[in-house]
Amino acid sequence: MPDADKVAAVREALPATRAGIYLNAGSCGPLPAETARAMDAAAARELAVGRAGPGDWEDALARMDEARFAVAAALVADPADIALTHSTTDGLNLALSSLPWQSGDRVLTTAHEHPAAYAPLAALRARLGVEIEVVDTGDGGDPDAVVAAFAQALERPARAIVASHVLWTTGAVLPVGRLGAVARAAGAVSIIDGAQAAGAIALVLDDTGVDAYALPAQKWLLGPEGMGALWVRRAFADATVPATSGGSSYPSFSLASPILHAGARRFEATGFHRPSVVGFARSLGWLSMYVGLPWTQTRANGLAVGLADRLAAIAGVTVLTPRPAPATLVSFRLGGWTAAQVLAELGPRTFAVARAIPPLDAVRLSVGFWNTEAELARVVSAVEDLARYTPASIPARRLAVLDGDGRPLG
Numbered sequence: 001m002p003d004a005d006k007v008a009a010v011r012e013a014l015p016a017t018r019a020g021i022y023l024n025a026g027s028c029g030p031l032p033a034e035t036a037r038a039m040d041a042a043a044a045r046e047l048a049v050g051r052a053g054p055g056d057w058e059d060a061l062a063r064m065d066e067a068r069f070a071v072a073a074a075l076v077a078d079p080a081d082i083a084l085t086h087s088t089t090d091g092l093n094l095a096l097s098s099l100p101w102q103s104g105d106r107v108l109t110t111a112h113e114h115p116a117a118y119a120p121l122a123a124l125r126a127r128l129g130v131e132i133e134v135v136d137t138g139d140g141g142d143p144d145a146v147v148a149a150f151a152q153a154l155e156r157p158a159r160a161i162v163a164s165h166v167l168w169t170t171g172a173v174l175p176v177g178r179l180g181a182v183a184r185a186a187g188a189v190s191i192i193d194g195a196q197a198a199g200a201i202a203l204v205l206d207d208t209g210v211d212a213y214a215l216p217a218q219k220w221l222l223g224p225e226g227m228g229a230l231w232v233r234r235a236f237a238d239a240t241v242p243a244t245s246g247g248s249s250y251p252s253f254s255l256a257s258p259i260l261h262a263g264a265r266r267f268e269a270t271g272f273h274r275p276s277v278v279g280f281a282r283s284l285g286w287l288s289m290y291v292g293l294p295w296t297q298t299r300a301n302g303l304a305v306g307l308a309d310r311l312a313a314i315a316g317v318t319v320l321t322p323r324p325a326p327a328t329l330v331s332f333r334l335g336g337w338t339a340a341q342v343l344a345e346l347g348p349r350t351f352a353v354a355r356a357i358p359p360l361d362a363v364r365l366s367v368g369f370w371n372t373e374a375e376l377a378r379v380v381s382a383v384e385d386l387a388r389y390t391p392a393s394i395p396a397r398r399l400a401v402l403d404g405d406g407r408p409l410g
Helices: 003-013 033-049 056-075 088-097 115-128 143-153 176-185 234-238 263-267 274-291 293-312 339-350 373-387
Strands: 082-085 106-110 131-135 160-164 189-193 212-216 228-232 317-319 329-334 355-357 362-366
Touching: 003 274, 033 274, 056 082, 056 228, 056 274, 082 088, 082 263, 088 115, 088 160, 088 189, 088 212, 088 228, 106 115, 115 131, 115 160, 131 143, 143 176, 160 176, 176 189, 228 234, 228 263, 234 263, 274 293, 293 317, 293 329, 293 373, 329 373, 339 355, 339 362, 339 373
Parallel strands: 106 131, 106 160, 160 189, 189 212
Antiparallel strands: 082 228, 212 228, 317 329, 329 362, 355 362
């Protein structure tokens, strides 16, 4: 299918892309209509016949199997190494809490982690006296410098590295495979936040070389909120007893001789909203089999690189994303403007849905394969217009005054 036709078909299947210029999949991606239909059908069945009939639990387990297999197929892993979770933060907590922390242990991280990754570390510090060291990686754009900084920090013993694959702030892609190797050589565990990577960039979980990789459903995988997954390296998983456990952690349970699931399944301690499990699997299948992940990633990257270049050419704009932009996030500042002021103007002028990055006071545009060149040109043009003014000098937008029938007056 020619690209123009394919983009049109994709946008038809993603209704939210017609409500505005959708540039915030880094928070939540647009939900496929097919996923919504599948979730609605599952919820309607629960309402009509209940959730406790003969075979219902076995069916729920089968749907969970499907979701694990869908994650494994999309992100290239053995399904036995995938555990379902409720979010990226859930996965990070599961991996972190399984380690034998002691007072004085160190954990290494970057200055660009999301609060949802910092929070579990802060809890470890408050509860167990764990030391958190922030490693200076700059903007993350120089892989050699990132590895060297962590290697130097690991000259003192550390229990774990916690870092993002793609930084939510600048969009830089960290060399997580190299970090995993450096950590393992130093006797540390590598735990990766894949929130801005899974689905956005080419990813082979089996080849990452890290110990644990947590990811969400609702961002670049276009699934429902309240779902995620945790990939765990087999040797690490089998040697670990998770801090939390439940019936799903065991193939069968005997108090006298409990035997945990082999692999990542031992990290599944709680239940899941069944329609959301169905929706997660459906979105993954839609991306993998209907659209094609290689195409989505190549297209989104190309659009992001072009957008970063055009923004950088505007006087007064500072692009914070390392270039060439290797992922799908483009962050920038406009001189004399706060991020909130830029967004307050961009939204009404272009119907762009984007967000601010408070630690950098920057605007972040999450570029998706569903975006069109015309949409991004409209955003660039609006930023050019803003750059001619200050927040105090920009002419007020004219507001339409409508009559009772919705027709403009005057």
